[in-house]
Amino acid sequence: MLDGLKNAARKASRDHALRGLLIDCKRLLSERGEANSVTIARDLVTRFAALPDDQQGSFFERLSRDFSPDPQAVLQSAQAYADEPNASNLVRLTHLAEPPRQELLRRINRLPGGTSSIVAMRRALLGRVAKQPELQALEADFLHLLSSWFNPGFLQLQRVDWNSPAQLLEQIIRHEAVHEIDGWDDLRRRLQPDRRCFAFFHPQLPDEPLIFVEVALLPAMPASIAPLIDKRAEPLRANQFKVAAFYSISNCQPGLKGVSLGNFLIKRVAEELKREMPQLKTFCTLSPIPGFARWLRAGALCEGLPKSRAERLDAARAVVLDACGQDLDRIASVAALRALVPDVMQALTRLAAFYLGVHAAANGGDPVARFHLDNGARLERLNPLADLSAKGVKQSFGMMVNYLYDLQKVESHHEQFTRGEVAQSRALASML
Template sequence: MLEGFRTAARQAGHDRALRGLLIDCKRLLSERGEANSVAIARDLVARFYALADDQQATFFERLSRDFGPDPKAVLESAQAYAKEPNARNLIRLTHLAEPPRQELLRRINRLPGGTSSIVAMRRALLARVARQPELQALEADFLHLLSSWFNPGFLQLQRVDWNSPAQLLEQIIHHEAVHEIDGWDDLRRRLQPDRRCFAFFHPQLPSEPLIFVEVALLPQMPASIAPLIDKASRPLPPDQFKVAAFYSISNCQPGLKGVSLGNFLIKRVAEELKRELPQLRVFCTLSPIPGFARWVRAGAHCEGLPKARAERLAQAHATVLEACGGDFDRWSSATALRALPEETMQALTRLAAFYLGVHATSAGGDPVARFHLDNGARLERLNPLADLSAKGVKQSFAMMVNYLYDLQKVETHHEKFTHGEVAQSRALAALL
């Protein structure tokens, strides 16, 4: 019985905390004085952080339901605008159609540290949207505002080097998402003179990188990742810098998912490197293909292929299926992949060409491929046995790809991709 009383007391406390937070939301929207608004916003944020996980879920539900536009007022205003499409009616319709929660978020953003708090709120929201589709409109409001506030025009590009603050270097180690950084010695090598690291920062988050990219300065386009991340390797002299290879790009803020940052980062970095090192002639990537192995295991399907191409795709899949005896788990080690006969490796390479050159244009296409192709890169070269790490073997049978960034043609290639066409080299197109 005593435990029952304790549970009830806790629940009552949780309910009071949630009610207090919702009251703060209404007060903040109705407050006219800026000084009072800051104080209310500070309390509101503190109350949000104090909520338990299930309380946050309820708060988002209430924010979605109780702080949306008035449907009746929007309908009447829309009818008035349809009848008389003048500026006054349009302004009124736009005002009424905007959910009040957008203004609530703007007022929270005025608080010192408010931008960081809103990014954190969205991170918590994103964890729930897939399970609660009724929160999609609320998520759209967060994304709309953050996309404006994190417009690339507001972002600051900074080079990260060994003399950068230790706190920043620790964040680079922590947030590296493509090729794990194995401690300080590994990071030091990645910041040597033949390497570069650049990050985007926002004025409201001056000590927190939003996204960063790592670059290797090389004599030629790289075909495997191991030499690039070998912490025992020796730096190359500047007279060998002919190629800038982007080999890792990592987002640091999950709450900014969907906000376009990476495409602008790569272009800005390429321009910066071109100014610093005019001898650079090639800008490319060495990129993972994270969805490739899963697609092959699932049958390697591409919709709408002409008959001849469909037959070549089916034959390549049949070849690899026969080679592994119908069990792709046999290829779960670097040793097994190194032992594959040339015919099987050629078939696997052809499958990768279809996966990137055709399947990438579909909604379920590889996310890394879609990022680079939509960013105006050209599919340039496939590299078998390029990533023999456990992660590379599992995700792509160790296959990697080079995307080429021709700065004079990125807009043309981007336009092609928006119309379902992948810009690619002749060598890869010949595999289709």
């Protein structure tokens, strides 16, 4: 009985906290609330952060339901605009169609530290949208506003080096998402003179990197990742720098998922490096292919292929399956991949060419490929046995890819990709 009373008391306390938070939201949107917005917004943010996880979910549900546009008012205004499409009616329709919660978020954003609070709120929201589709409109409002507040005109590009604040260096280690940084010695090597690290910052989050990219300065386009992240490797001399290879890009703010940052970052960094080192002639990546093994295991399907191409795809898949006795797990190890005869490795490479050169343009294509191709890069070269880490073997049977960033052609390549076409080198196109 005592436990039941305690549970009831806790529930009543949580319900009271949620009601208080919703009252703060309404106060903030009122005329009086606008005049006292900083104080009310601070209370609101504090109340939200103190809510338990299930109550945060309830708050999002109420925000989605109670702070939406009035359907009847929108309908009447839309009819008025349809009858008389003048500027006055359009302004009224636009005003009524905007959810009140967008203005609520704007007023929270005026609070010192408000931008960071909204990013944190969206992070909490994103974990729920898949299971609660009724929150999709609320998520769209967050994304709409954050995309405006974090557009490239507001972002500041900074180089990260060994003399950067320790707090920033710690965040680089923590947020590296592609090739794990093994402590301070590893980070120090990645910041030597033949390496570069650049990050985007926002004025409202001056101590929080949004996204960063790591670059290797090399004599030639790289064919494997191990030499680039070997913390014992000797730095190259500046007169050897001819290629800038982007080998890792990591997002630091989960609450900004879907906000375009990386595409602008790579182009800005390429332009910055070109100004610093005019001798650089090639800008490329050495990128993972995280969906390749999963696609191959699922049947290596490419829709809409001409008959001749479909036959080449099927033949390559048959060669690989025959070599592993119809069990792809048998080649999912470093020893097995190294032991593959040239014909089988060539077939595996051809399958990767189909995956990136055809399947990447389809919905559900490889996310890394879609990022670079939509960003205007060209599919340049496939590299077998390029990533023999456990992750690389599992995700792509050790395969990696170079994307080429021709700064004079990124716009045309981007347009090509929007039409469902993949810009690629002749060598890779000949494999299809």
